[in-house]
Amino acid sequence: MQKEAEIRDPLILGNKSFHDITKDISKPVEGKANKYWWILFSLSMVLFIWGVLCMAYTIGTGIGAWGLNKTVNWAWDITNFVWWIGIGHAGTLISAVLLLFRQKWRMSINRSAEAMTIFGVAQAALFPLIHMGRPWLAYYVFPIPNQFGSLWVNFNSPLLWDVFAISTYFSVSVVFWYIGLIPDFAMLRDRMSAKTAPMKKQLYSFLSFGWSGKAKHWQRFEEVSLVLAGLATPLVFSVHSIVSMDFATSVIPGWHTTIFPPYFVLGALFSGFAMVETLLIIMRKVVNMEAYITIKHIEYMNIIILLTGSLVGTAYITELFMSWYSGVEFEQYAFLNRATGPYWWAYAIMMTCNVLTPQLYWFSSIRKSFVATFILSIFVNIGMWFERFVIIVTSLHRDFLPSSWTMFSPSFIDIGIYLGTIGFFFVLFLLYARTFPVIAQAELKSIVKSSGSEYKNKK
Amino acid sequence: MSKNTLYGIFDCELVLLAAVKEIRANKIEIKEVYSPFPVHGLDKALGLKETRMAITAFIYGCIGLSLAALMIYNIMIIDWPQNIGGKPNFTFYHNMPAFIPIMFECTVLFAAHLMSITYLIRNGLYPGGESDSPDARTTDDKFLMEIEVEGNVADVKAMLTKTGATEINEKDA
Amino acid sequence: MTKAKKYWKGLAELNNDPLVDKLKQNEFVEEIPVDEFLGDKELPASSTSRRDFLKFLGFSTAAATLAACETPINKAIPYVIKPEEITPGVANYYATTMYDGHDYASVLVKTREGRPIKIDANKSATNARIQASVLSLYDSSRLKNPMKGGVDTDWSTADAEIIAKLNEIKENGGKIAILSSTILSPSTKQLIADFSAAYGNVSHIQMDAVSYSGMLDANEASFGVRVLPTYSFDKAEVIVSFGADFLGNWLSTDHAKQYVTARNPKNGKMAKHYQVESTLSLTGSNADDRVQIKPSEQAGLLSNLYSALNGGTADSRIAKMANDLANNAGKSIVVCNSNDAQVQTLVNAINNKLGNYENTMSLSNPSYLKQGNDAEVAALLEEMNAGKIAALITYNVNPSYTLQNAAAYNAGLAKVGLTISTSLYNDESAAKMMYACPDNHNLESWGDANPSNGVYTLMQPTISPLFKGRQFQESMMAWMGKSDYHTYLQNTYSSIDWNKSVHDGYFTQNQAASTVSSFAVAVPSFDLGKADGIEFEMTEKISMGDGSQSNNPWLQELPDPLSRACWDNYLTMSASTARDLGITNWNVSNGALNGNMVNITVNGTTYNNVPVMIQPGQAVGTVAMAVGYGRTAAGKCGDGIGFNAFTLGNGTATLEVVGGEYEFAATQLHHTMMGRDIVKETTLADFINDPYAGNHQVTYATHDGFKPASEVTLWDEFDHSTGHFWNMSIDLTSCIGCSACVISCHAENNVPVVGKEEVRKSRDMHWLRIDRYFSSDMTKELSAEEKISAITMYAEMEEPSGNPETVFQPVMCQHCNHAPCETVCPVAATSHGSEGQNHMAYNRCVGTRYCANNCPYKVRRFNWFQYSDNDKFDFNMNDDHGKMVLNPDVVVRSRGVIEKCSMCIQKIQEIKLDAKKAGTRVADADAQTACSSACPTNAIVFGDVNDDTHQVQAMKKDTRSYALLEHLNTDPSVFYQTKIRNKA
């Protein structure tokens, strides 16, 4: 039986019994969607379709449809890729790291956070594919025996590391997520009556794999979750470290930096948590989960954002310092150019959104306000997108030989694809919110006694 | 002679836990306990053995690591060594720093997936599998204790009620 | 070129039995293949971008899919009768002569399956335009039939009518005028003589688009010979040029070679080169000392120089120069671009005073490259307008375009009874004439040339005429009722070994040169009047010349070496003048260059909305524009680009700034080196003291002492000591930026043309680019002294000086042995060869572009679109004829793959194979890449560093050699030689 300090605020409000929880969690699945949901869904659907059209156009005519050129060969494509990957990090972190730290407050958010991870990574995975000149040959990047002798892949290439890292991360996250989902599906299955909702009944009995909640199963369940968490944690760090190596292992001034791995991971958590907040604050409205996603959860996350934000800021400063300290004129110019060159505005946005705005969380009033948090989380998302843009474009557009210096401006296709992925992401997430148990109810029930408001009040 | 199965249903995990301890203390064999969420200490109370999931994960991880190393060694050093950016590929050792990321990823990949599969197999879980829980409410808010009794059912029933079962069902085998 | 050339068999077989006779026909008139290819419609156009265009010949592989299985059936169609010397898959080389009335060169033409695909230098050096002329051959905008009044007709009718008319004129004693470019061909001159004999009253007038008439007249006045001297810059120790762009467009293509010979720092001395000019020319950009003047000051300064040489006081600007000249009498050259006989007389006087004649320049061994006579042309125009001309035949000229007073010409044309154009194109002039009797391209014609005294070069057809054209000489003979110019030509040179001469492409024989009288004329003198107001000067771009090839996409996309802009002409202006006028250039969001526009009026002609390009080195108060643009009847590529500067002529300009932006297409947007050590340079003096001057290797602190980057490595090296190890040396002292190598590379490697819009997006596909850097007033030293902040320093460094020092640096793939691009390719599409090249397997590439990002030299090019067979890129690769120029040994890259310089691996493989077959080692002379073979100054040297007999081995060890961006330790196979200037 877990104990919890009295002074801690309850994590579940409104005197919920086990059954109440069951009811609440299955409500969105059983009931009809409210109008917020429909508005958001149709909006994202439009974006999604638009994005698909833009991708089709790109694949049809060539990468020339984008704003790239001989000097800046990557811009929005990889920026979006890294941004989405970053977002995809908080989920696993919350469910894995916080699980290892036995943080109870994770339980009401980890399910959605993981969903976000998976959908985010799915978006990210799109870009390495469509940014290829010949995507129909994408299978060349897998070590498959072939007629060519056999011709293999190049294990020295960070891009190949990406391929492995991302596919591993994606699949492991899915597994981790699903293992946790099984008991909850079982719950839904058992609530569905074969008469009123035969379809759903069948669906959920299929998805629940015949879970019955035996003691031995729970024992294994807990151990597996723990081990998966233990595996996922280094995975989270490795994935973004490897993504950062796309840049760190190159020779381009502004990319060739050893600080990148930790710096990218921090940035990822930072943006990830921001996105979780954005989503949860929306979700608790559209599927009425106010009781489970409390200001306490938001506050905890805000604290993490404040921490990671400051760390990211430190990384920026370190970068500047190192470039100056290195004494390499190319390095020095690269960073001088970032701050004062043609793309100074991007750098400014990055600095404001990532370093300054999070500092507002020092004030508990802001930390404890849904509205403020929502706005700030959006800011952080923007800031982190610009961080990637700054790293990629400003480093490339002026590298070693001034003769090939030029600039980049996106085509409407670039923009369309980016919006498209956002649309796609929300389409997936909203569908998830209506069909999945959005909160790990089984786990949640286990802490009602310790963290539920009713019990707290008793004491 | 007849063999009956009793289902004692509890509302609270704490009560259940106590009940389990007491009943087992009375040398009554508890066949199975169904609960909506993991009840801490229940496995010990029931005297279940430590699960070995973690060990399998470790083994799978080792397999993954060695397979990855083998694959890369064969591809980059043996089958078709190429001069890539002048990176020395004369021996695996020379070129290994570049291979560590993928070897790590493969380790995790194998460990995680194979362990999960083992978990499903050992639990007999598979897509579309049938639940064998005697009472649907066990995934909602009820805790169910299944006891097989030979002979005097009454005592056991009494024991259950005593230990706080809110409901007792009986099924003839 | 020491390649084994095949003897031209045409003649040996002329009088042989029917079979061989057929062979001959087939060899010349390959009707079958051409029709085969052009007529064959079910043959998908795409198949023509295949590496084997054998299909263009009889040996065609037409693809037709069979219902049963999905693999296409490939037809293999051999010749019915194979021409003797054509072996499918083996190149033949023919020596011939290129002359289009503007550029002359004796060249070697590489043909495959009977198609010319590449031009290399033979007797004389080539320039970009000569290199590109092989593509002009396949220009589908050429006239395909004789035309009458703009309507296609056939030769017989046209000839009949023309002969009738001519005879009529002959009876009425009417005057027939033949207006031609300078004619280098003695046989053609003979032919014209015969023609006038046949038709009596015939006058032959020669004109040059860019006239040298003034110079010729001056020489006639001064020395009694109307010829140009031949120069030997290699003998000079002081070279003074008043505006003459002798390395770029001025007279012979051989000057460059002589120039670098005179300026080889190895000898411990370099000829001192002064350039006095208003527009930064290619020559000016190579000068040691460059004086900026207004065109109007030229005469004054020259006469000041003359007086200075006669003990007068020299103007401060030219004092040093005068002094050097005086000290190097007989070892100097003074040249001038003026077309004013008086000024040129002054120049003659100076050279005469210095005793340069017959030392560094010779009239007794004159050059015949330019013979045009402005006076005669003017006279002709009058006669035409007076209706005194009964018939006009034009050859190799486009007067309606190149004449300043084209209007007068056009008016006169209407008054001429019979007008016949023999132009290859239905150009501005031809369109206005009654008959267009299209000439053949040089590569389709027989001919000869006499560029300078005693030197003769021959022209032979390397392909049967693509269209129903007929070469000018044949037409002339036809109109005299004769035929067979080929025999006529042979008879002109009865005394020589014809086959050998045709094979070699040239021969020498004694030629009587008219006697040169000594200089005895009054030396004109001009005063140093300071003219105010803005002065306009017409210039020539090395890409476009006189515009005769302006329909050539390679040339259109060849960036100007100084402005680095292509697909345009524009008004160049100095930054300060622009500032005064409130004109600027700026970069838009994607980096592309935009500029303001002006209305310009010169000599009464006005052009509206002329873009202004701010050009460092342009003299303050002057503007300039290149000729060769503003064509209206050049063809799909050449039409409607820029303005025709011919019609402006030199003079004072009135400018009026107008609204609106103009969009330039520049391949280089940043002009200075930003204080980086990219082009290492030093002065001759320092170099003599310290051979390592300007090239001291940077060392880095390591645990055991200081070491150069190359020794600070974690890796065991791959062994390159066995077999070949191909390296390339680029001497920045010898590189004059002429860009011949760039076009040569295009031709050899099927580099696509992408058009103005794409170039604007910085997506040019040049495998080999020539970076141009100007010096800036701001330097690191200066900022250190004056405590200027880094931000300001770098900001100011971006601005080039008003009269900058210029450096050119050819940059292609450096073939790094520690290539950053290779390590990052996920599919190993680019890996390193044991012979030192960085291989790029297009067919493996999936197009992640990571390699291009990670290339510190930015030499990798991505196929953003499908550039062949794509109507959006309607250039030579989207044109049935244009595609015939493709090199069959190099694939045409598809959309979505990276491409880059392969160090002409197809050539390397070929020479290796030849050596293996011959059982010999690869000779230094044979080891050539497209760029090295095209370089007129041998700045690019290629070879095998593992072979002691190869020059490049020594170059690598040279004290001047350095690797670009050495600190990255990419260990390139391409290395550069420090630039050395001869200045204090």
Add this chain to the structure above:
Amino acid sequence: MQPKIEDIFNMIRINNFKSCILLLAVVFTFSFQTSAQPDGAQIYKANCTACHMIGGGRLVGPDLQGITEKRTKDWLKKWINSSSELIASGDADAIAIFEEYNKSVMTDFYFSDEDMAALLVYLENPPVEEVQVASAAGATEHDKGMSGSTQMMIVALVLLTLVFILTSVKNSLKESLGQETETVPETLKNQTELFLANNINKLFVGLFIMIVVLKFAFDAMMGVGVTTNYQPVQPIAFSHKIHAGDNSIDCNYCHTSARTSKHSAIPSANICMNCHASIVSGTTTGTTEIQKIYDAIGYDPETRTYIEGYEQKPIEWVKIHNLPDLAYFNHSQHVTVGQLECQECHGAIEEMDVVKQESELTMGWCIECHRETEVKMEGNDYYTQMHEKMKEKYAGEKITVDKMGGLECGKCHY
């Protein structure tokens, strides 16, 4: 094309076949002359055999037995270099021969002086027996590699018979014991049921089937686009068996450029005419087929003259060996420098009436050969220097093509 099971078997076969060929390759290298000295026999075989025989009587041209006695050396030189010129020069003998062989001209051969000398030496004292093309041997070898399908069938057969025998044995025993017997199918059925009763067995069977399926799927994928045994119908039923085999005309006589060019060009009609100007008829379909050449080039077999102003139509052969454009292949590199026999890639051409694609022509196939084939460096000055270095670098190992960089992308793809 649709991947077929046959293809997989063919692959298997090809491998056996190739190994045989490789053995032969070594054999050839000994019989092959690599000295710089021109070899008269070779020249004779390559250029003359098509029209002449030594002591075999008249073929297209006269018998060359003792020709050197009959004519002076330089007369022969002149004649061989350009008979037409000699005739034109009004040489009596020349004209006589010209008339005798009804005005059919002998092709001009531009031999170097050394070659000419060598040839004449050879003609002076020809060997009693003409050298036979070793390649014929290659052909006989190549069918010995047994096809996988037949192997499998045999195995299956053996097993079946075994079952049959055993059952009959069992039955006879049972009969002797007076139990009721069972037929072969029954036995099989019962046995399998018995076998599958066990779960473990089920599992194994399942696994086995899965593996087999995967294997076939994989092989099918590997077979995509491989067009081995492609054997299209040609416009002229030209038989290599008759020409290269029976008449042992050297490949290079018709495929002239194989030694000098990247293409072993398909012969142009005028090369056919070298012989078929006089050989107008053939066995079975010969005459009609030969007529097709005449139709193409415009030749009248009756009058034995070329029709003036005849509009010639090229013969549209169907290309059998198609490499993708992105791969650069050069015949001369392999034939002249590598000294490979045509048969090593094209199979026993001289035995094919209709030519078919013998090798896979996949990149893997090229690579495999480059990995195994030793570079022939002896006697080629190009190699001497690097050979020294390589010998010490790869002490002991044989220097194969890949060691010379033969596996590098850029060597074939540019």
